[in-house]
Amino acid sequence: MNNFTYHNPVKIVFGKNTIAKIKDLIPANNKVLITYGGGSIKKNGVYDQVMKALSGYNVLEFGGIEANPDFNTLIKAVDLCKKEKVDFLLSVGGGSVLDGTKFIAAAVNYNGDPWEILTQKKSGKITKALPIGCVLTLAATGSEMNGFAVISRRETGEKLSFGSPLLFPQFSILDPQTTVSLSSHQTANGIVDAFIHVMEQYLTYDVNTPLQDRQSEAILKTLIETAPIVMNNPDDLDARANIMWCATQALNGLIACGVVQDWSTHMIGHELTAAYGLDHARSLAIVFPAIIENQKSRKFNKFIQYGKRTWHVIPADENNENDLNKAFDKVFNKTIDFFHSLGVKTKLSDSDLIPEKWAVNPEQTFEIIADRISKRGLKLGEHKNIGYDEIKEILNKCWK
């Protein structure tokens, strides 16, 4: 096991009808800015519950934070916070709203151009941030129990991440009832996002971390088992609760303790989203299989372990090399089938989300992306072996 530090002070309040507890969690007399997205919270009753819980507080609102929250949108909220001297930010929505809110919290107190927080890796210089609370309405990103955020800038086609211990939400309210009104498209995206988060912390090489491996497999197995229940019966509150807790556990730092990580699926996926507006989760479902194929020899052993323990399609004592190679393909296909069962495509060329212009010359696009990533000077993968050439190979595999 590698040395590690784990510290996660987020208070999780989980369960039905817990939104009313906001009033015990935000200091009295605070001026609160509620942040939200496209307004679905006004249709599904969440907004009303929040406003009722905040009765007595001085409350302002900032709506319209989009999926893959945009720098220019968020700067407007930063200006509002400064002007109104907001004390507390309450994010009501999914991971995009919360990530955007984290950026607002950091940018309000940042001296200089706030975009530097993302481009110049000055997140370590965040010395002060507004306190954040969260009412989560979508199980997916895990942002509700970590200090990370991903922000996009459409004018430059960039999508970048940052983090700070000062950006942990003080509390996150996770009421699975808020997720019942999600579309099957959104529900599927959340499941894929959580699944890939686990994979990026698990599917590397072994440094003798049997507990962490099993904690990862626990999330994978529960997602695989619960996904069809919730897709077939979106009103199943128990299933919604289980998916919600899986998504939180997938990215709160626990399964990352002492292990080797590989975030290359996210790094390449972010570029597809930034350039072409592909949903975050859908980019992951396309990039992940391509990386598995490209990095097969390096990820072989852990992939076989994943197959044995999660899909049970390989006998636990199987050791024959030929049979293991066949088993690899079987587990690969099981994984692809799982994404397809959620209505999520795994090839760019199949995706109905791909704009017309992609079809013209995908290779050219891939060169631009490979160039952009490799110019950041970091090779991807747990062995730091994925550079310009490998990224192009991976993107070609993503295509078809």
Add this chain to the structure above:
Amino acid sequence: MNNFTYHNPVKIVFGKNTIAKIKDLIPANNKVLITYGGGSIKKNGVYDQVMKALSGYNVLEFGGIEANPDFNTLIKAVDLCKKEKVDFLLSVGGGSVLDGTKFIAAAVNYNGDPWEILTQKKSGKITKALPIGCVLTLAATGSEMNGFAVISRRETGEKLSFGSPLLFPQFSILDPQTTVSLSSHQTANGIVDAFIHVMEQYLTYDVNTPLQDRQSEAILKTLIETAPIVMNNPDDLDARANIMWCATQALNGLIACGVVQDWSTHMIGHELTAAYGLDHARSLAIVFPAIIENQKSRKFNKFIQYGKRTWHVIPADENNENDLNKAFDKVFNKTIDFFHSLGVKTKLSDSDLIPEKWAVNPEQTFEIIADRISKRGLKLGEHKNIGYDEIKEILNKCWK
């Protein structure tokens, strides 16, 4: 899943050679009281590492905190803290030292007789406590990542627990090297303690918590797999690290999220320890099997699940009632064999730790214990069905 709140702000610093980080974790100029036990830390180099890391601080010492820390010992430390105006308590040792340190931290600021904190369940009235740090030297109790403590009072034969969110250690340093010098007796005790902690949060009835179940099974399986490695090769640092992380994860609140718990093994075990000085873990290894036999019908389904997933001695699709009954016995025996493989006895009458006086009239002793527990007015077990009569039955099963 039941509603729950989860909040655990302990910073874990895990790994080899991490004791030196103390200096980044305790505020400069603090007057620090180091608390420890029988002095093994002065033989295995831990004391020297701690003192080196604390160079520059004003440091006091309080040694001699015994296993099952005693009220009268701890009160002396409380007096010292008041007299010397100590700012910070640094526990260097195992769970007993840390539990004792938590009591000191609470009692220093408690108005009234500090024993009330335990007897009158006034722990909710703990409004202030000294900050605590921990250098852990024994993987067992999980106290390093929770706000609970168990304190004994030998003069009255009592052993009681309390807790407060103010008693979370600010940090816990977990260097597996500190556990290498433990005796096999102590190592075995730690493994049993962690194993039973998981069981008390897992082996109840199902409220649809598939992720938490698997997180519990992850710890059980890792303990079962790693125990023989560490017992046969006490110097195996990887195995020591894995046992250490299992013990922490077994009682940091995570696997308790949203599930039904049953702490009857601990409640009855504490009485055996309080009355007769039996090691904590050894009391658990005796009481737990007796409870399983006594509560067989109520715990049957979860016990079968534990057998299927942890011991793999039952086919996953086995449903035949007769076969499941046989399987129950098989899993029961596997569990007993596991304790025996660690050199831990599972019957009081077999135990070489039992004082002469027990053999004379065990039934009378059991009546005293059953009377003491039932007089507290709480029935034990997840169904609250374990009262005076059942406790006597369980204790008789404990005997032979």
